[in-house]
Amino acid sequence: MNTLIAPDNNWALLSILFLSSFLAIYLEQTYKWAAKLTGAIITLGIAVLLTNFRVIPTSAPVFDDIVWGYAVPLAIPLLLLDANVMKIWRETGKLLLVFLIGAAGTFVGALVGTALLSDLVEGLPGVAAMMTGSYIGGGVNFTAIADAFHVSGGLISATTVADNLNMAVYLMILLGIASNSFFKKHYTHPHIDRVENAGVDKAGETLAASYWERHDISLKDIAASMAYAAVVVTVSKLIAAFFAGVIPDNNGLLKMLNTFFGSQYVWITNVSMVFASLFEDKAKEMHGAKEVGTWLIYLFYFVIGVPASIIMIIQNAPLLFVFCFILVVFNMLFCFVFGKLLRIDLEDIILASNANIGGPTTAAGMAISLGWTRLVGPCMLVGTFGYVIGTWLGIIIGSILGA
Template structure:
């Protein structure tokens, strides 16, 4: 109903879905689902009903500009004392999540017949569900997967599987059997929260200068990150660079600089929510006919195995449910989604660890995907 080149109308629709997510989260049922899941499901429905296009230039602006800007905004308040205390556990939780994905991929490969290119597709999607879409592309190139129709089907299935995974993941805290298996570890959460500055409240309106300075600083970090990525052309270097630079500002910047930044965390969260809306719109059911259906079934098996192992082994290794949810989110959805999930749930102490292990996924996912492909061949 709205063409892909109608930029302002599409932007208004994206922001409308984000607003609905914020408002719905204040209701009892919305709080159980969370704003990111509401936004994802809403955008998935309107995209597949043909109300909004599945791809448009403005989506690229959101994913290419708003998401990088959001990362520093979410990290400017990070305290490395908390990061070091939490990241050690998060790395172990991420290693478990990676193992869950690999196990799910192997079980899915032997349960669902994908076809001639099964080894390649399994390896590519496993890499995507450990590091993200960048690893999807890198692994596909590495294993020589060039069938255009299957490539498109796999990309569509990848988005559908991500939505299915996030829906199950966000439902876990409401599932009494799953939640009771995990230790509360409330003392660690409380101490972590004490080390972080409080979020702005309705009574503490931010100044215009503080908001603009936060955006300015974030843009400068991204610009410098691009330069570093150009000098060091390593997979995921842009994300690594802006993460490190943001943490340096958060921990080494003069007090006057840190005090000048206002409303950075809520602004970064809002940008991430717009990003979630574009993910749902990109999941096109129309291209899933035929070849894509077995791929979707494979991903359903992978995700179900991942979630089952998360509840079983995550609890046995004494991780909290929050830690396992963020580690799994960083693994399957990437660092940006992990940060958005942590922000939406109020787990501010897990935003930076989630980002860091998500970047680790960028580094290892392609190698794991290639290994799986060769193993299945």
């Protein structure tokens, strides 16, 4: 497919990549409507538009080599600096509980969806593994599992298209639930009440900007954060290569262990989590890590929107969309049914489900945009915990299904 910018025009594509992430962040922090959408969804949407109007190609070395090869691995250690396991358990309360319930729903949904559609979609066990990881943690888990099971590029692209469309529908549903009278009648909602009493229209335009206000960041902070991230990735790749070499793969169990312990993303997660838990004070000193890590994830959101060709959706993605939607339905059923039984607040349920399906970035963005500022930190923590367990559970279900 001919495009205005050729796949090998690295600097033009890099400029669009960076400008798109800036525009999304600017809009999110300036306009109320954009804050409700969240910058992550805007970034993804810009990529979809540019692809379908044939401004940029659906694949290019700059996307694969820079974003998939470097930005995503570096983002994980930076975003996991808050992943003190004891702190997550101590401070998130019922939000973590309903998050884990939602993760179980995703897991069950993957099994049900595979049973229903495996005869119709070739390679569905690999998709089930990727989407389990993604819908428990986030896009970085999707990448890790795709790499672990060597899922074909065409299937990854088609699944990404289906996931993007599914995410747009899902987030609109969640936003609708937050203001729906039926759910407000049957669930407690103290944060919604607090925002309504404070006057959401007055505060709404600046909520995202207030959360991402300027912080004290020095050149040394940025250097320390990037050095830390690079060292974690390097050490993790070495550990993964060691285990991949010493664990045989001549039967099902050993193959699963080889895949799990031989994944660099599993070890990036493990090493980052250990550092954040054992050296919390040092982790807190790395000012700017959250900002840089979040910006790198914005680049990732752009790149996952790039393959979202409308033609490809029509040709390849309808059944994959149905499969992704099955996972979302089970996640939401588990969250809302058990949340009601356990008398958990509506806001906690919505953000826990969002942290599962969309990851900490979209969950925090939704909390900020709706004015639930007291839940931003907790939903970031549980979403980050999803990064920790998502790859593990995705690889487990992929191995169970024979991916």
